[in-house]
Amino acid sequence: MINIVLFGKPGAGKGTQAEFLKEKYNLVHISTGDIFRFNIKNETELGKAAQVYINRGDLVPDSLTIKMLESEVNKNTEASGFLFDGFPRTEAQAIALDNFLKTKDWQITATIALDADDTVLVERILERGKTSGRADDQDEVKIRNRYAEYNEKTAPLIDFYKKQNKFYAVNGIGTITEVTERLGSVIEKL
Numbered sequence: 754m755i756n757i758v759l760f761g762k763p764g765a766g767k768g769t770q771a772e773f774l775k776e777k778y779n780l781v782h783i784s785t786g787d788i789f790r791f792n793i794k795n796e797t798e799l800g801k802a803a804q805v806y807i808n809r810g811d812l813v814p815d816s817l818t819i820k821m822l823e824s825e826v827n828k829n830t831e832a833s834g835f836l837f838d839g840f841p842r843t844e845a846q847a848i849a850l851d852n853f854l855k856t857k858d859w860q861i862t863a864t865i866a867l868d869a870d871d872t873v874l875v876e877r878i879l880e881r882g883k884t885s886g887r888a889d890d891q892d893e894v895k896i897r898n899r900y901a902e903y904n905e906k907t908a909p910l911i912d913f914y915k916k917q918n919k920f921y922a923v924n925g926i927g928t929i930t931e932v933t934e935r936l937g938s939v940i941e942k943l
C-alpha cells in the first residue's frame with residue numbers, strides 16, 4: 754500500500770497532478786477542498802458549516818475537517834492506497850491522520866511538495882478564478898489570506914514530515930507532463 758500526501762500552496766497544481774497520479778498508481782484521491790465544495794453545492798450541514806471559512810480564505814476548523822477525512826477514508830477500506838490532496842493542512846490534522854491510519858495498520862508513505870513561487874501562483878489562481886466560479890479564487894485579498902494561512906499553519910508540516918524522513922519536493926513549474934514525471938520519479942523510488 755502507498756499513501757501519499759500531495760503538498761503545496763494554493764495554485765501549485767495539486768488537483769491537476771492528482772488526476773494523473775491516481776490513475777497511474779491506482780490510488781483513491783481525496784481532495785478535502787473538492788469535498789467541501791461538493792457539500793456547499795448540495796447545501797449539507799457540513800457545507801453550511803464550512804462555507805463561511807472557505808469564502809474568507811480561512812482554513813475550516815480541524816474538528817470538522819478531520820471527521821470528514823476519516824469518513825472518506827472509511828468509505829474506501831479496500832483501497833490499495835490513498836492520495837491525500839489538501840490534507841493535512843495543520844499539525845493537528847497531521848497527527849490525527851497518523852493516529853487514524855495507525856488504527857488500520859497503515860501509514861503515510863511520503864509527502865511530496867510541488868514547489869512554486871508565490872507570484873506565479875497568485876497569477877495562476879486569478880486566472881483559474883475566471884472560470885472556476887470559486888469566490889476564494891477571485892479576490893486577491895482572499896487569495897493572500899490563503900497564503901497567510903498556509904505560511905502560519907501548513908508550512909510547519911514540512912518539518913513534521915522531514916522528522917519522519919517522509920518529505921520530498923519537486924519543482925512545480927513546467928508543463929503538466931513534466932511535473933507528473935518528476936512526481937513519478939519520486940514515487941517509483943519509494
Ligand code: AMP
Pocket residue numbers: 763785786787789806807808810811812813814818838839840841842843846889899
Ligand atoms: P483547496 O481546494 O484545497 O484549495 O481548498 C479550498 C478551501 O477549503 C481552503 O482554502 C480551506 O478553506 C478549505 N480546506 C480544504 N482542505 C482543508 C483542510 N485540510 N483544512 C482546513 N481547511 C481546508
